[in-house]
Amino acid sequence: MVKYNEEFKVRIVLEYLKGELGYSKLAKKYGVKSHQQIINWVLAYQKYGVEGLTRKNINEIYSVQFKLDVLNFRKRTGASLTETALHFGLTNPPMISSWNKKFLEGGAEALDQPKGRPAMSDKAKNVKRSTQPAPQDTLTREQKLERENELLRLEVAYLKKLKAFQMDPDGYLEKHKQRYHSNSKKNFD
Template identity: 40%
Template sequence: MAKYSLEFKLKIVQEHLEEKRGINCLAKKYGFNCNTQIRKWIHAYNELGEEGLLRSRKCRNYSVQFKLDAIELYLTTELSYQEVANLLKMNNPPLIANWLKTYRKLGIDGLSKQKGRPPTMSKKKRNEIQPLPSEQSQLDKLEKENRMLKIENAYLKELRRLRLEDEQKMNESRESFTASEDTFD
């Protein structure tokens, strides 16, 4: 069960927005040691409405590309984790911080690693002939390498596309500059 109910969070947020009560005043009134939690609720409510205050009950699986986009957005802008999470419609900003930490430590491999307990084998697979452990590890290694090459390929394609766009913009600006020089001659 969540520590704070949706009704309680809404009550505090409404009190702040409608009655113009300060965050420090609300923190003191409701017995919070600091105002950080209330500030997060207000920010989440302003960005996502009531959904921002709901506790997410479903485990979301984010793709590696989504994680990379979130990290890139955080690193290339001066947005906080909270603001990036709001832009991406997530209500768990620390998740972005964890992705960044993992990415810095393990690279893309860390972002693609499956978490939790592996799924149990279906009955159909139990009846199939299983490869030898050495063959299986080699197969896993090749699949991982294939996945990494696909990610790298997608990254390089996007980088190339962006570079070509920049070059095209530069050529257009040169042409317009040259055309403006010709009119002065």
């Protein structure tokens, strides 16, 4: 995937806003793979200004609850990926598709799994891989039960929110509107 710098994005957005060229022609002129990318940049610029075009921390970790809220919002409202991303202040709309795929394949637990491979410590690099037990084998029965319990708590909280929304969608959205916006900018370490 090609990464575009902020100046490049701003130049294209401003050229689009002048009204001389449309999305497709700008994509062709500047060699952008898809005109949809330019649409996303224009919408982000219109909602957040230049800050909407800057790359956020790539390694930002979102909570499982936040991911479930995003997916639930999209399902309830029928919003597009771009509209949902703008609503929650996300700069990468395809990430929502990835969350949805994980959720459909493995439920809420799949959303809790970190992306990529965990970093190896210096000690682990020196020890042969075959002598180390798998991380799942090292969990005690109590730890496994605690993890399952936490996932069940998350699921119950999600279902409660879904029920509250179904009973009064407008009231629910109004009550939680500010929280969604502030949660999307947090960096959970």
